[in-house]
Amino acid sequence: MQHKKWMAAAAVAAAGALALAGCSSSAPPKASAPVTITYTNFISAGGNEANLTTIVKAFEKANPNITVKVDTVPYTNYDTKLQTDLAAGTASDVFDIDGVGNYLNYQANGQLAQITGADASLYSAALLDSYQTGDKQYGLPTSFSAVILYYNKALFDAAGVSYPSSSWTWSDEMAAAKKISDPAKGVFGLYQPVTYNEFYKVLVQNGGSFLNQAGTKVAFNNAKGVAAANWLVQKSGTVMPTVAQGQGTPNDDTNLFLAGKLGMDITGTWEIGAFAKAVSPWDIAVEPGNTKQASATFSNAVGIAVTSKHKDAAEKWAEYLSSSKEEVNVRISKGWELPTIANKTQLAQYLKEGAPDNRQAVFDAAKSIAQSPVLGSNGNQIQDIMTNELVEAQAGRSTVAQALAAAASQINALLGQ
Amino acid sequence: MADVVVVAGPALTIPVRRHRMTGSELAKRVALYVVLVVGAALMVFPFVWTIITSISPEASLTVSPSLIPTDPSLSGYAELFANTPFAVVVANSLGLAVVTTVIQLFTGSTAAYAFSRLQFRGRTVVFGIYLATMMIPLQVLIVPLFSELKVFGLLDSYVGVLLPSLASAFGIFLLRQAINQVPRELDEAATLDGAGHFRIFWTIILPNIRPALATLVVFAFMGSWNNFLWPLIVLSSPQLQTLPIALANLQGQYTTQWDVVMAGSVISILPMLALYIFAQKYIIQGVASSGIK
Numbered sequence: 001m002q003h004k005k006w007m008a009a010a011a012v013a014a015a016g017a018l019a020l021a022g023c024s025s026s027a028p029p030k031a032s033a034p035v036t037i038t039y040t041n042f043i044s045a046g047g048n049e050a051n052l053t054t055i056v057k058a059f060e061k062a063n064p065n066i067t068v069k070v071d072t073v074p075y076t077n078y079d080t081k082l083q084t085d086l087a088a089g090t091a092s093d094v095f096d097i098d099g100v101g102n103y104l105n106y107q108a109n110g111q112l113a114q115i116t117g118a119d120a121s122l123y124s125a126a127l128l129d130s131y132q133t134g135d136k137q138y139g140l141p142t143s144f145s146a147v148i149l150y151y152n153k154a155l156f157d158a159a160g161v162s163y164p165s166s167s168w169t170w171s172d173e174m175a176a177a178k179k180i181s182d183p184a185k186g187v188f189g190l191y192q193p194v195t196y197n198e199f200y201k202v203l204v205q206n207g208g209s210f211l212n213q214a215g216t217k218v219a220f221n222n223a224k225g226v227a228a229a230n231w232l233v234q235k236s237g238t239v240m241p242t243v244a245q246g247q248g249t250p251n252d253d254t255n256l257f258l259a260g261k262l263g264m265d266i267t268g269t270w271e272i273g274a275f276a277k278a279v280s281p282w283d284i285a286v287e288p289g290n291t292k293q294a295s296a297t298f299s300n301a302v303g304i305a306v307t308s309k310h311k312d313a314a315e316k317w318a319e320y321l322s323s324s325k326e327e328v329n330v331r332i333s334k335g336w337e338l339p340t341i342a343n344k345t346q347l348a349q350y351l352k353e354g355a356p357d358n359r360q361a362v363f364d365a366a367k368s369i370a371q372s373p374v375l376g377s378n379g380n381q382i383q384d385i386m387t388n389e390l391v392e393a394q395a396g397r398s399t400v401a402q403a404l405a406a407a408a409s410q411i412n413a414l415l416g417q
Numbered sequence: 418m419a420d421v422v423v424v425a426g427p428a429l430t431i432p433v434r435r436h437r438m439t440g441s442e443l444a445k446r447v448a449l450y451v452v453l454v455v456g457a458a459l460m461v462f463p464f465v466w467t468i469i470t471s472i473s474p475e476a477s478l479t480v481s482p483s484l485i486p487t488d489p490s491l492s493g494y495a496e497l498f499a500n501t502p503f504a505v506v507v508a509n510s511l512g513l514a515v516v517t518t519v520i521q522l523f524t525g526s527t528a529a530y531a532f533s534r535l536q537f538r539g540r541t542v543v544f545g546i547y548l549a550t551m552m553i554p555l556q557v558l559i560v561p562l563f564s565e566l567k568v569f570g571l572l573d574s575y576v577g578v579l580l581p582s583l584a585s586a587f588g589i590f591l592l593r594q595a596i597n598q599v600p601r602e603l604d605e606a607a608t609l610d611g612a613g614h615f616r617i618f619w620t621i622i623l624p625n626i627r628p629a630l631a632t633l634v635v636f637a638f639m640g641s642w643n644n645f646l647w648p649l650i651v652l653s654s655p656q657l658q659t660l661p662i663a664l665a666n667l668q669g670q671y672t673t674q675w676d677v678v679m680a681g682s683v684i685s686i687l688p689m690l691a692l693y694i695f696a697q698k699y700i701i702q703g704v705a706s707s708g709i710k
Contacts, residue, residue: 040653046669049500071653074665077646084650088564090572092653098670145671250673270671300670 035310036067037317038092040085042078043143043300043337044070051334058326059317066313086111091305093314094321096142100130100372101379103139103301112138113304117315122323126369127340131301139301140322143337146365147201147296149173149287150257150265150356154280155180155187164264166364168288170205170231173264177239180263189239189263191253194232194394196386198266201296202228204370205289211373216415221408226400231290233394239263243395257282268298269362273335276355283356286364295365296372299340338362378414385410464686471679493676501663502655503681510642510660511688513575517582517641518634524584525633526626529592530618534604544593551586555646563650577651578659582641588633595629596622631699638692642685660685 044052049072056068071092073081078098085091091111097103106112115137120128123141131139151164159179164172177189192198199220200210208224211217220228236242246252254271256262260280265271266287275282287295302321304314321327325346328339332350341347351359375382386407393403438446465484472489497503531537532544562581563572571577599622607617623630645661652658658666664685667678 038653042670045666046673047500047667048669070655072655072666073649074662075668075670077649077665080646081650084559084563087560088567090563090567251675268671274672 034065034067035313036069037094037308037310037313038069038071039302039317039321040071040073040082040092040095042073042075042096042098045072045075048334048336051330051336054330055321055324055327059320059324062320063313063316066316068317086305089307091307093308093310094302094304094318097131097139097301097303099298099300101374103131103303104133104374105377106303107133107138111303111306113306113308113311113314114138115140115304115315115318117312118319119323122319122341122343124340124342124366126366127299130299139303140318141299141301141340142322143331144297144299144340144366145269145337146298146362147266147268147287148361148365149285150267150271150275150282151285152257152260152263152278152280152282154260155263159263163283164285164288166286166293168285170288170290173288174239177235177263181239185261187261187263188241188256190235190266191240191256191262191264192232192235192266193248193253194236194387194390196383196390197296198232199228199386199390200373201294201370202231202290204294205287205292206231207291209373211375211415215374218408218411218415221404225404227290229390229393229400229404232390233400236394243391248391270337272356283358284361285358286361293368294370295368297366297369298372300337376415382411382414385414467679467682467686470675471683472676474676493674493680496674496677497667497680497684500677501667502658503663503684505656506658506660506663507684507688509657513578513648513659514638514641514688517579518637520579520583521585521588521637522630522633525588525592526623526630527618528584528589529596530614530622532589532593533596534614534617534622547586548590551590555581559646559650566651572651573653573657574651575657578644578648581647582644585637585640588637591633591636592626592629595626599625627699631696635693635696639689642689 039056041052052070052072056070060067075098078096079102082091082095086106086109097106103112118137118140120137124144127141127144128137131137131141149164153163156163156176159176161176161179164176173190179189181187181189203210203220203225206224206228208222208228209219212219219225236247241247241252241256253262253265253267254274257265257275258278260278272284286293302318304311304318308314323339323341328341328343328346329349331337331339332353335353338350339347347363350362353359389398389403389407392398393400398406469484469486471493472491473486474488474490474492532540566572566577566580569577571580603621603625604617607621612620643661644659645665648659649662649665652662660681664678664681667673667681
């Protein structure tokens with residue numbers, strides 16, 4: 001028994017060696033030879049599995065020689081699995097990339113193959129550029145989401161406040177929030193998380209920036225930073241619930257909004273589908289800035305492993321998954337995240353999908369992006385420090401200036417590494 | 418007043434069937450029950466919350482969960498089975514857990530017998546090395562183990578999932594301690610009657626360590642049932658997926674339907690609960706029947 005197992009292992013090893021030898025000596029397989037490529041993803045986890053299957057089926061129909069084997073991995077553990085696969089050289093031909101930060105890491109580690117055949121004109125230029133290094137494309141953006149302002153029309157009407165417009169600034173936003181808030185009825189005016197993600201964005205809205213030009217030191221420990229942090233921490237207990245009332249717990253803001261007890265909610269486009277069940281009529285607007293308008297956007301992409309043996313087929317699938325007509329249709333009609341294409345006619349379909357009326361705000365938000373700072377290998381730790389210090393200031397345990405100074409010294413030490 | 422005292426005096430000396438509690442005893446008893454009830458409520462609350470969330474379609478994880486679902490519905494369960502191959506996933510996990518448990522019982526009890534009853538050179542050293550492996554967390558070994566399985570061609574297979582957990586150092590330790598408690602006189606008597614090692618192991622040792630075996634069943638089954646990281650890394654085919662991974666898959670990048678996640682969690686608790694109730698009976702039985710001390 002034992003003997004047989006070892007023989008089997010030896011046979012497997014020998015077959016592997018033969019396969020390797022075959023690859024290095026013979027010509028690449030003909031285009032007509034059927035191939036199976038693997039695709040590891042997290043984008044479909046949590047409810048979009050069937051939507052991804054629709055796209056895969058359409059691709060296989062259009063490319064009868066290519067079979068796509070899909071592996072869906074939980075989002076929170078995606079990186080662990082991918083890193084193990086990359087280390088062992090068993091990564092899928094095509095795999096998801098969670099945003100620009102991860103793209104930069106994989107690219108720097110030489111784990112991504114250059115993509116040469118994709119038609120650049122199909123994509124939104126800003127998004128495509130995010131996944132380029134030195135004029136070479138190493139990833140194709142598959143989807144994007146923007147953070148926007150959701151508002152409850154009924155609460156605005158009841159308070160006699162006019163709806164948010166693109167000319168609004170923080171002061172208009174706060175004035176409306178104060179008029180709408182009615183703590184006795186559990187009604188709040190404006191919900192904005194007190195987190196690193198909000199902070200780097202409101203810094204840009206206030207003419208500041210999280211890092212200096214070179215990206216070597218923080219640039220928020222100044223008057224612009226204090227004003228931006230103040231904007232975040234002042235809401236709790238007046239126009240937003242306190243921590244004791246649930247602020248910061250999952251779905252706290254969305255539940256308030258669904259129940260018609262929140263005037264304005266600053267959150268991502270991924271809530272559009274969920275808010276269809278809200279009790280009051282609502283619409284969306286571009287998030288107001290202070291000295292300038294800036295919105296946060298998040299994107300996902302796919303890359304091709306350098307170890308892939310079927311790069312041509314992999315590239316076809318990567319392009320199909322990120323820009324084909326079928327993909328765009330599925331994404332728009334199923335309310336999945338937005339496609340990254342440039343074609344205005346196809347995108348116009350999104351504007352006609354019904355409520356909310358002002359869907360144009362999503363595209364307007366993407367015109368002025370507060371870029372996510374490149375934090376390097378200590379990124380997660382830096383984000384935690386920033387969020388913690390902001391929460392300290394919100395709780396009154398430190399002043400805003402003290403919190404920013406403390407965050408600055410800790411983060412500068414981590415950036416140098 | 419004096420009469421009362423005289424009458425009460427002898428009454429106290431009569432043995433009473435029912436022990437009447439004094440004030441301080443009663444207070445102690447009440448305090449004990451208050452602590453127990455509070456403790457039980459704290460332990461049970463997360464489960465109750467899980468169940469309530471699983472039947473609340475607009476569920477959230479707010480700080481003050483409502484104990485009375487406002488709009489109870491089984492839509493979370495319906496969605497779970499409609500959108501994911503949940504029955505397949507549960508069957509996969511059950512199969513893996515049963516096989517792991519059976520194999521660990523076999524390897525654990527035979528190794529423990531050897532470490533307890535056989536005399537061989539380096540016995541303590543080998544046992545020490547075995548125990549030392551318990552100190553190394555799986556996370557450290559993931560990449561080398563993974564590369565090893567890749568060479569064997571066992572990735573994306575159940576053999577690959579099972580291989581690292583065929584024998585558990587903890588199980589061997591637990592059973593060796595139990596076997597050490599079984600008097601050697603029993604072995605000697607059996608030897609005199611002509612029994613060999615296997616016979617002694619099967620008819621003398623195993624029946625006497627039932628409680629420890631039942632404990633190992635619970636631990637081995639639970640370990641496999643909850644195993645997340647290793648199957649996540651090794652498996653990639655959707656049809657091989659196990660329950661913890663499918664549960665994690667219910668959460669999206671930005672949004673999560675908590676009622677569906679909790680419906681899955683409730684289902685994942687059931688087999689463990691059943692096994693525990695079953696094994697608990699055996700543990701008590703085992704303790705009662707381990708006659709000689």
